[in-house]
Each structure stands twice: as structure tokens, then as C-alpha cells.
Amino acid sequence: MKILYFCTSFLITIALIVLLGSRYVTPLPLGEFLSPQHGVWYHAEPVDRDFNETLVLPALKNDASVYFDDRLVPHIVAESEEDGFFVQGYLHAKFRLWQMEFQVLAAGGRISEIVGDAALDFDKGKRRLGMVYAAENLLKEAEANPQTKMMMDAYAAGVNAYIASLKNVELPVEYRLLNYRPEPWTNFKTALFIKEMTRTLAGGADDLGLTKLRDFFGDATVRLLFPQVYDSLSPIIPPGTIFPLPAVIPQPPPSADSLYFKTAQNDDGALREIEKPNKDNGSNNWAVSGTKTASGAPILCNDPHLNLTLPAIWYEMQLTTPTMNAYGVSFPGTPGVIIGFNEDIAFGFTNSSRDVMDFYSIRFRDESKKQYFFDSAWLDSDIRIEEIKVKGKPAVYDSVAYTVFGPVMYDASFPSKENGKEALAVRWKAHDPSNELLFWYHLDRAANYDDYKAALQYFTAPAQNVVFASRTGDIAIWQQGEFPARWEGQGLYIMPGDDSSYMWQDMIPMEENPHSVNPERGFVSSANQRPADSTYPYFIPGNYDLYRGIAVNRHLDAMQNITVQDMLNMMNDNYNVFAEMARPVLLKHINENVLQGKEVVYLETVKNWSLRNDIEEKGATLFHIWFDKFKKQVWQDDLEKAGVKEYPSDGTLAEMLLRNDTSFVFADNINTTEVETLSDAITVAFKETVPIADSLDAVGRLAWGKSKNTSVYHLLGDRALPFARTGLPVGGGKHIINATAHSHGPSWKMIVHLLDTPEAYVVYPGGQSGNPGSIYYDQFMDKWAAGEQYEAWFLKRGDRSPQKKVWEMNFKKK
Amino acid sequence: MKYFFSFVLIVLFSFLLSLYMSWWSIAVVAFCVSLWLIQKPLWAFVTGFVSVFLLWGGLTWYISSANNNILAHKISMLVLQKDSPAMLITLSALTGALVAGFAALSGTLLGRVLSKKAAEPIQE
Numbered sequence: 001m002k003i004l005y006f007c008t009s010f011l012i013t014i015a016l017i018v019l020l021g022s023r024y025v026t027p028l029p030l031g032e033f034l035s036p037q038h039g040v041w042y043h044a045e046p047v048d049r050d051f052n053e054t055l056v057l058p059a060l061k062n063d064a065s066v067y068f069d070d071r072l073v074p075h076i077v078a079e080s081e082e083d084g085f086f087v088q089g090y091l092h093a094k095f096r097l098w099q100m101e102f103q104v105l106a107a108g109g110r111i112s113e114i115v116g117d118a119a120l121d122f123d124k125g126k127r128r129l130g131m132v133y134a135a136e137n138l139l140k141e142a143e144a145n146p147q148t149k150m151m152m153d154a155y156a157a158g159v160n161a162y163i164a165s166l167k168n169v170e171l172p173v174e175y176r177l178l179n180y181r182p183e184p185w186t187n188f189k190t191a192l193f194i195k196e197m198t199r200t201l202a203g204g205a206d207d208l209g210l211t212k213l214r215d216f217f218g219d220a221t222v223r224l225l226f227p228q229v230y231d232s233l234s235p236i237i238p239p240g241t242i243f244p245l246p247a248v249i250p251q252p253p254p255s256a257d258s259l260y261f262k263t264a265q266n267d268d269g270a271l272r273e274i275e276k277p278n279k280d281n282g283s284n285n286w287a288v289s290g291t292k293t294a295s296g297a298p299i300l301c302n303d304p305h306l307n308l309t310l311p312a313i314w315y316e317m318q319l320t321t322p323t324m325n326a327y328g329v330s331f332p333g334t335p336g337v338i339i340g341f342n343e344d345i346a347f348g349f350t351n352s353s354r355d356v357m358d359f360y361s362i363r364f365r366d367e368s369k370k371q372y373f374f375d376s377a378w379l380d381s382d383i384r385i386e387e388i389k390v391k392g393k394p395a396v397y398d399s400v401a402y403t404v405f406g407p408v409m410y411d412a413s414f415p416s417k418e419n420g421k422e423a424l425a426v427r428w429k430a431h432d433p434s435n436e437l438l439f440w441y442h443l444d445r446a447a448n449y450d451d452y453k454a455a456l457q458y459f460t461a462p463a464q465n466v467v468f469a470s471r472t473g474d475i476a477i478w479q480q481g482e483f484p485a486r487w488e489g490q491g492l493y494i495m496p497g498d499d500s501s502y503m504w505q506d507m508i509p510m511e512e513n514p515h516s517v518n519p520e521r522g523f524v525s526s527a528n529q530r531p532a533d534s535t536y537p538y539f540i541p542g543n544y545d546l547y548r549g550i551a552v553n554r555h556l557d558a559m560q561n562i563t564v565q566d567m568l569n570m571m572n573d574n575y576n577v578f579a580e581m582a583r584p585v586l587l588k589h590i591n592e593n594v595l596q597g598k599e600v601v602y603l604e605t606v607k608n609w610s611l612r613n614d615i616e617e618k619g620a621t622l623f624h625i626w627f628d629k630f631k632k633q634v635w636q637d638d639l640e641k642a643g644v645k646e647y648p649s650d651g652t653l654a655e656m657l658l659r660n661d662t663s664f665v666f667a668d669n670i671n672t673t674e675v676e677t678l679s680d681a682i683t684v685a686f687k688e689t690v691p692i693a694d695s696l697d698a699v700g701r702l703a704w705g706k707s708k709n710t711s712v713y714h715l716l717g718d719r720a721l722p723f724a725r726t727g728l729p730v731g732g733g734k735h736i737i738n739a740t741a742h743s744h745g746p747s748w749k750m751i752v753h754l755l756d757t758p759e760a761y762v763v764y765p766g767g768q769s770g771n772p773g774s775i776y777y778d779q780f781m782d783k784w785a786a787g788e789q790y791e792a793w794f795l796k797r798g799d800r801s802p803q804k805k806v807w808e809m810n811f812k813k814k
Numbered sequence: 815m816k817y818f819f820s821f822v823l824i825v826l827f828s829f830l831l832s833l834y835m836s837w838w839s840i841a842v843v844a845f846c847v848s849l850w851l852i853q854k855p856l857w858a859f860v861t862g863f864v865s866v867f868l869l870w871g872g873l874t875w876y877i878s879s880a881n882n883n884i885l886a887h888k889i890s891m892l893v894l895q896k897d898s899p900a901m902l903i904t905l906s907a908l909t910g911a912l913v914a915g916f917a918a919l920s921g922t923l924l925g926r927v928l929s930k931k932a933a934e935p936i937q938e
Binding site: 008010020021028041043045103126612720722772773 | 829832833836841845851855870873878879880881882884885886887888889891892893901905906909910912913916917918919920923924926928929
């Protein structure tokens, strides 16, 4: 009997240990997860944690020091370049290991390994876009160059030194939640990270949707709806600039008119679309020369707009080696300082937003995809078997055919949303061999305009507007990247893949890339607008913004005796140029006679709105809902018939109305027998706005800040909602200098005043630690939301007992 | 006295073993201690339970306080769908306590089986 009692009790004990130590019953192994000595509690970092530490790492060449300031920003002082990158890798891993690995797993299409087959299409999409192929091509170049090889090797060694020292209990929270472990870092992963940024910024194309539109409406209408140059464009290069005659004159294929611009057979069947980059990805940057500043020294500003996530995409740092002393933000996953400044110069980026991705229709000989027709012969394709490992299930294999253009992204086994089973190969600039690391290697060390310009030649993709200012008074901007010289219309639509005359021809020589050096107007700027007016001699389609550029240039034109505070105010400006242009048209055409009650009241609110998207403005919310409804009225019926979901840009609609609003044919709803006028569409849209506004008002969310509900989510999104920061009181939005949308916007805000010793003011929405249990996880968030910035501490070379040091990490060789 | 002695031993060795071994070393400790210091079954369970409840509860409370409960707020939302650091601390303590309680009970029950064959059980 006693034995029976014992056995029962013993079995219960064992069962408890097994159940609480595993995920059979509970989604987490609660015993281990909640143990104060083994579990997640480890990450409940004491708010007064001491970050002083001494490490012995024999891989170092010499000893190195890291001084942390009160914001946990490291100032690395190393005696060799190798040690500098090694320590950078170590710190990235120590503070951001999970995110850097996760982003690389996502880039390479390996998320199914972690979350199971829910991510299978996501992973296939990444493989079919050729992300791994692109990274391999970059890696080959980067490893062939001794400088970038050294950078990558030292960086990876630093990351791996941290991973090797990582005890189980120290595994970042996300690994515990998702139940996997970090792998060693490799140079390939660094390459993949760079390609992921390239995809984010230059991995989008509208070719498939536009092809459908062309099939339905014809080329002329598409050109009307997606114009190349807008009337109100305020380009990066000042209008009136004379461009040299083009060195390259691309030849249109003889069959272009009959074959390419004609109406083709419509093929229905809608399935997949590979994740496209967010259309709002963009940025502002500008530099003003000393002639326009109060101090006489140039000031440079930059705020890149990206998806806002926690942990943040950026890690702030200063890196001092014998050959460099650069401060700014780095990507956990990549060596070097990406946006920032050094003792002599400052540099910042906005996306060029130019189209460097085209699609070609491929005719395979049979289902094996082994041969495809090209220039009157069957060519062998290079078949790449992609093994996608799936958590808890057998691996899935996907075969991707590589052609002269690049990988066949869509085919019968992976049909595209717009074009069904048609096999489509992608020609993407990011697949070409390049070595962007070498660009940053030289840029971080550049001392003047010539160095900056020499560095630019290594930058091919994702093409950027690289703004520059120097202590010696130069300012410049180059739209830099390698761009195909297109014949007029090339790459708007899917091109024939069996005719070499449709291929990309020469690249535009760098000297002809739009640039502006010390212009008369005393400033250079960019905000993702088209770089130049129609006198630029090349055909340069892209996904440009129109209104931020107007706002930026309007400010800078008018300003004199500029101070840092002026620049800060400008970065936080919520004035809406788009609404300034669109509101009068809406108000002119709305039929006020049919409005009653609440409708009249709300219309008054819109009329009286200050045109600023400040958080308390109800007019801003009303205007945005109204314009969205109006867009739907105009486009939905027509585009639905064509099978396209994406609408022409706000700028297209606004400019059409401004130009010629009486004969606006798209206002008619083709699904009704009556002929709707513009006035009907605008009035109906407003009437639809009112109930939505009412329901928002009822819960106190009609004010712009509340309705926008600015939020910064964790990289795992809804799966880790408690790790997010929601409901931040931030104004601004699309088309506005302060481009903060719901969860997208200024991911780093930097002002650099190029005095003899550079002064910089910086902030980003996040914090230096990736640990959700640390006060440094979101330390900067409230300051960022309030539109304030920190004064950066720029450690002077040779300062070995800095005053602003709060902690010190010593990296010792032995 | 024996309860107190068992209590001290379980707390002490649970803490020490957990520095180097898996979380369920608390079960090994509770089992061994109550195998050695045999008690009435109910008391053995209570001793094991209370020891680890206080150890894990105390440690997590201490850790979380030094953290201003930053992490506990977030993890309690994830695990319990409720923003309550106190509940998360209690849950942590209960999890360990339950395992240690049953382990202690098993230890004493085994002790009673064995002691039948050897000398008379030590009764109090």
C-alpha cells in the first residue's frame, strides 16, 4: 500500500516536471520559463544595472575600450580596424542578437524553420526573388576585396565571440518564446542583411499591375494615371540646371509599338504576391551651406522613414580606429556607421525610389522549366532547388529557374496575383555583383567632397540621394546608384522574355547621375521626389513622393540665419502641402445644398482646419477620410474592372483636378446608368465620411493624433503585442515633412552642425537594448514622440578619460 | 524543528543547485531532503511547497522590484493576458512550489517504504 502511495506521488512529480518543462500542454515550458534562476526573469534587468565589464578575448589584436554614455551609446576606441569591427560585432550581438539574426532569416526565406508552414509562402517569395543569389553575388565581390573582407571577417568574429559566451539563461526573450537558438554569424549573413535593405528600398515594381491596366485601358491612359513628371514637382536638382547630352542612347526594340505598348490578352487568376516594400518608405535629407546659417557653418539633416519597429532597426554608436572616427547609426547585422558624421563631414540618405526591377514573360519548353525560348532558340535554364525547412514537418522543395534575366519569380507552381500562371522572370539591379560595404568603408573615413565622391562609385543599389556637408563649407547631393538607361517606356510593363532587344542595355554613367554641388540657392535637399524635371535626358520611372519635397524646398528657400533649433522645428513640421492643394478642389465642388445637420458641422471643421496635421486637429482626420473615400469613388469601379487594387497616387488625382476638373471622366461610376459628375463623387465621399467621423468622435478618437494612433510594434507584431509601444502622441503623416504615419516614419532623426568640432542632435524611436525587460529598450521613445533630440556626445580622438563616460567595457587580448 | 530544518535545507540547496543545474533540481532537492528527514506525508508536501514557494516568490519579487516590474508587466500580458506583475510572480512561485511539494511528498513516502524494512520510522 505504501509503495502504491509512493509510486502515485512519484509519477505525479515526474509528470509535473515533464509538463512544466515542455510545450506539450502549455505554449511555454512554464517551469523553466518562470524559474527565477533559469527563466525569463533573467531579462528583468535591474534599472540601475552596471554595464562595466572586462572581457578577455584572444581574437583581438590589441586591447580596446568601449565608453558608454548615459543613453547606453557605445564609443568604441580600437587600435586597429579589425578590432573596431570586432567590437562592433560583439556589441551588436550583445544588445541586438535576436533581431539581427531574425531579419537575416527572414531575408533568406527561413522563417518556416521557426514558426512552421504558416510562413511557407513568405519564404518561397524570398527565395524566388533571389535574395540568397543576390547575397552570394555581393559576398563574392566583398570577399575579393581585402578591406571589406577584413571588415566582414572581424565583424563576424565579434558576433560569434558573443554567441560563444552566451549561456542558456542569457538567450534573448524572443528565442525563448519561439524556442530556437542562434546560429553562428557568417559573412554571408552580413551580405544577406545588406540585400534585405536593398529589397526594402529598391525591391518594388508596379509592372504587373500596370500591365493589367494597359491591357484594359491601353497605354495612353496608364501614362495619364501614372505620369512621369507632375506639374507641381519641386525636384532635387534645381530647375533650370542644364544636363549634359546623354552618353548612352538606349534603342527601343523594333517591335515595341506593336507588341509592347499594345493591348494584350487578359489572363485572370489571382493568387500570390511576393511581399512588396512599403510604398511610404522614404526619407528627408537636406544640407544648408554656411551662407544660410547663423554660425556660418553648414548644417545637415536626415530622417529616414521606415517601418518603425522594436527593437529599432538602428543601433547608435561611435567607432574610433586609427583610420576613422565616425558617429551615427549602424545596422545590427552590418559593420560600419551607416548614417552619421565624422570629424570632417556628415552624410545622410533618402531613397531614390527609382525603378530598378523589371519583369519578363518567359516561355518554358515544358513543365520541367529546364529550357526557355530566347532569340529563336531554346536555352537551358539554371534550376536552383530551394530547400525550405519547416518546423515540425518535412522540408518543402521549390525549384526556381534562373534565366538570362534572373530568377523566374512567378510560374505555374507559384502564380502571381495579377498575372496568374504566366512565368515571369525578374531583372533586378540588386542581383548584379556589387560591394556596398566598400562604399561605407570609404564614406566613414571621408574628409572632404572628393573623398565622398570617390566613395560613391562603389554604391550601386539601393540607389540613394546621398547628402553631404563638410566642415570646410561644401554641401552636395548625389543621386547615386547604377541605373539602366531605359528607352522611353521600358520597364513600365511586363516585357517579352524571348527577345534580347528588350533587355537592359547600358547603364547610365555615374557622372550623369543627378547631382548638385554647392548650388547658388545655398541648400541641397531630397524627399524622394523625382530627382530632376523633364529636361533630364533619361527615362526614369519610379515611385516618387511629390509633396514633402515641395514643403522642404519652400522652407529652405525662405530661411536665412538658420540655427539648429530652426532645423529641429522644420523636421517636426506638420504642415500638409498636399491638403493645401487638394482641399480647395474638394471644397469648390462639394454640393453644400444637400448637406444637413452633422454634415454641415463637419464641413465647417474641414474649412477651418489649419492644414497642419497636429495631434489635436479634427479637420485633419476629416480631410483624410474624405479624400480616401473620394479616391475610392473615383478609382474603385474602373480599376476593379481591370483587376487592379492599387490606385494611382494622390498626386495624380490632385493634379488632374487642379488642371482640368470639368471633364474628369473617372468621376463617373461605370457600374451605374447615370453619369456621375465630379461634384457627385466629392459629395458622396463626404457623406460617407460623416458616419465614420461620428463613430470616431463617440470614442474620442476624431483628433488626428488619436485617429492615427502612432505605434511602434515589436518585430513579431501581434505575437508580441505587449512588447510594443502604442498610442504615442505624434502628429504628421503622409506627404508631410514630419512623415510619421501609424507605424511608419522617421526611424532616425539627425541634425549635424559642422563646426570645428561637430555638434549633432539625434533621436530614434527605440533604445539601445533589444531586451524588452530593459529600461534601455524604449528609452528614447517619449523624447522622439515629443519631437525632441539628444545632443550626441562626440568623443574626441585621444580622449582616454572622458567626462561623459558612465560605464566602460574593456576588451582585453589577455 | 525538523520542518524548519527541512525548510532551510530545501531553500538552500534548491538555490545552490539551480546555479549550475536545470530548474527541476528543486525537485531533486525536495525529494532527497524529505527522504532523509521523513515527515508525515501532508507535512512533507507543505514543507516542500512552502520552501520553494518562498524561494521562487522571493527571488522573482526581488528581481522584478529591481527592474521596476518592466518585464513582469509585459510577460504577464503575454502569459496571463493580464497586466499584473504580482500575478506573474505568484504563478512563478506556485509552479516551483507544486513540483517541490510533490517531490517532497514522494521522498517521504519512499522513506516510509524503506524504513519499514529497516528500523522503525522516526516518529514525532
